[in-house]
Amino acid sequence: MEIAGSSALVVGGTGGLGEATVRRLHAAGAAVVVADLADDKGKALEAELGVRYVRTDATSEEDVRTAVGEAETLGPLRISVDAHGGPASGGRLIGRDGEPLDLAGFRQTIDIYLTAVFNVMRLTAAAMARQEPVDEDGARGVIVNTASIAAYEGQIGQLPYAAAKGGVVGMTLVAARDLSPLGVRVVTIAPGTFLTPAYGQAGDRLEAYWGPQIPHPRRMGRSPEYAALVQHICENDYLNGEVIRLDGALRFPPK
Numbered sequence: 001m002e003i004a005g006s007s008a009l010v011v012g013g014t015g016g017l018g019e020a021t022v023r024r025l026h027a028a029g030a031a032v033v034v035a036d037l038a039d040d041k042g043k044a045l046e047a048e049l050g051v052r053y054v055r056t057d058a059t060s061e062e063d064v065r066t067a068v069g070e071a072e073t074l075g076p077l078r079i080s081v082d083a084h085g086g087p088a089s090g091g092r093l094i095g096r097d098g099e100p101l102d103l104a105g106f107r108q109t110i111d112i113y114l115t116a117v118f119n120v121m122r123l124t125a126a127a128m129a130r131q132e133p134v135d136e137d138g139a140r141g142v143i144v145n146t147a148s149i150a151a152y153e154g155q156i157g158q159l160p161y162a163a164a165k166g167g168v169v170g171m172t173l174v175a176a177r178d179l180s181p182l183g184v185r186v187v188t189i190a191p192g193t194f195l196t197p198a199y200g201q202a203g204d205r206l207e208a209y210w211g212p213q214i215p216h217p218r219r220m221g222r223s224p225e226y227a228a229l230v231q232h233i234c235e236n237d238y239l240n241g242e243v244i245r246l247d248g249a250l251r252f253p254p255k
Helices: 016-027 039-049 061-074 103-129 159-182 197-213 223-235
Strands: 007-011 031-036 052-055 077-082 141-146 184-191 243-246
Touching: 007 016, 007 061, 007 103, 016 031, 016 039, 016 077, 016 223, 031 039, 031 061, 039 052, 052 061, 061 077, 061 103, 077 103, 103 141, 103 159, 103 184, 141 159, 141 223, 159 184, 184 223, 223 243
Parallel strands: 007 031, 007 077, 031 052, 077 141, 141 184, 184 243
Antiparallel strands: none
């Protein structure tokens, strides 16, 4: 599939992984809509690159419909990348005080990290289904979601986050099968530890902690590496229904 001439929606496009993806797809010729809640960063990207920023809560049907509609004004929507984040609750299932983990926090984490992914996927897929096929195989678009290696090796205290990311992994093959008659592919990236600007001054400390634990290369991941994989997924039509770990062969220890 050709990226140039298509429109792309990047949800969470002002974050580390999302911004790198916005820049990569823009450089490849896509008309990009940045969907996020960070107005200052979104407007700065809009001014710098000429992309379109739309304030978007990924859990809101109305907001995502608006962002999708904006992307459709720029060209045929054929690429959707969801790399959004947000607060995540944590703690042991039963704390040292004997109290069970908070239900409201679990529900909020599932809403942000799983339900919102479903929301974006269903609405972007519907838009892609309206497009004309681009080749003899009937290809219409590709959806790239973001899980985490915590879906496989969630650490102590990560139960809500691991459950949500495990749900994203679990949706991947089913969604790819559901959308196959429409020519829409679905692929998930499961990153390991990535050093993004969100960590701020804690970045050096995290690099010192995680770097030695990663087999090779012995460092945390970099956002452009995630974005490079997104581009390859878009351009490789035979990648479908797969979850790709991007982690330097890291496996999370229990804690």
